[in-house]
Amino acid sequence: MLRKTTIIVRGGGDLATGTIYRLWKVGYPVIVLETQYPLVVRRSVSVASAIFNGSIQVEDMTAVHVTDPVNFNMSETGIVPVAVDPNGEAIARLHPDVVIDAIMAKKNLGTTKSMAPLVIAIGPGFSAPDDVHAVIETKRGHTLGRAITNGSALPNTGVPGLMKGFGVERLLRAPCDGYLMPVHKIGDSVKKDEVVGYVNGAEVRSQLDGILRGLIHPTVRVSKGLKIGDVDPRGDPAHCWSITDKALAIAGGVLEVLMRWNFTD
Template sequence: MKQSAPLIIVRGAGDLASGVLAAIHICGFRVLALETANPSAIRRTVAFSEAVRLGHCTIEGIEARLIAKDQVARILSAKDSESDTQSDTEAITAVLSGTEVIATGINTLAAETGAAAGSKANRLSFIPIAVDPTGELIGELQPAAVVDAIIAKKNCGTHLDMAPLVIALGPGFTAGKDAHIVIETMRGHNLARLIYQGAALPNTGVPGLVGGESALRVIHAPAAGTLRVMRDIGESVTRGETIARIIHTDGSVTDVAASLNGIIRGMLPDGFVVHSGLKMADIDPRLTELNNCFTISDKARSLGGAVLTALLSRGIVP
């Protein structure tokens, strides 16, 4: 029997990390995503982190499922090729904040992702995701590589001795000090470039240009409170239109208006507790680009390809 594919652990499962997760999963690697208990990705329709909130989610035919932390090792050891000896009604129970999420039949919900049949036999048909913001599972599972794709613009605890190969995306890391390889995340000529010495470009604080708009397209919470979504991802809006409300602890309300005409591409979920200044929404001014709300972006796919290049260049193959 062919040995299992190498395990790659990805810290983070937001929209950019999801491009990485999709790429390495499709190519046949075993993969595990680690997230916080309350992910704040606004591009929820293209972020596997939604599995933490919903129990499971699917992006471009690839499914992610929330797995209880103490069940991860068992799930990762269960290959599709062994499914005949397991019950089709086997359930994975993930308990998060007292809520049970049941995912039934770990080997029967395989989605066609375009991966070669040979590689599919060596990894799960879905991407498991666990709540483990500090990366405790990394030491337990001993992966072939760790990818920090949190995109926090700072180092959230990733270090060189986590795995034989540590890859980090974006600013906050120095190649040779925090990670073996750093990958540039700034849009432009050097996007997805592998950096073996030094760091990625520093965070400018200015969103990338999309449809001729930059800072205006990203909306931050004007105050703290509970978010009530009025217009959600995929809906067209006009400048000045109320797209959300923030309910304060005293019952008062702050309206949040669209900053420009366009399509809502990102929005925190209804009921999310925001703090003042938190990125809460993203508007794409290109009214003809609705499908972009539901597919992995060019930037995320570029970063996925860069991570694959880094893995293969170090002899880590599916």
């Protein structure tokens, strides 16, 4: 049975989707607000992909692109609606109990405590209780997933967590401005120095052997240096289609804050 507390999540990337998934699993109705061209790389496990494809299934959860989340009846469908609403205009119309900023912009793009009785931010760029009621730590390590009600998450380093000893080598970045023309798809095996795609004619090469775990959508305009792909050196294609331990740890912090708050079903 769906709980009565309505939750809006701003952002539908892979880390946001871990939170969306766990909220959905325990019965909370979740509405997701995204941009028209989401900068998601791990598209196979991001509900934001519904903007491109109309719908997406992440594990056993289905998300669909909707034009008006206000009139979408989640209690009957059990489906997560995803709407294009980068400014969060639906928040004032829906009066949610909870707003979660999972945009992962590393800065506050306009989320405030006045948006809902409970406002949670994921990652750096926010301070509790000044900007939001709680912040969830996203940096891998001892504090990952911690719920912070007095202070901020650790600052972004720009360096991804290590996998089999590889960090920044895992990332694919745009060599110039333009649009990605891929020659591989998510789940493909790639070799070091192999061409994965082109941006405005410039080659994008893998820096290691592994599985192409993420790739930005070709309709999204990218800027030089932007992260546009992710190669997983562990070599298991199944990792492309499942939510990560990091995303689920962050989701645990969100659920902790939600359970501690004074809401009644």
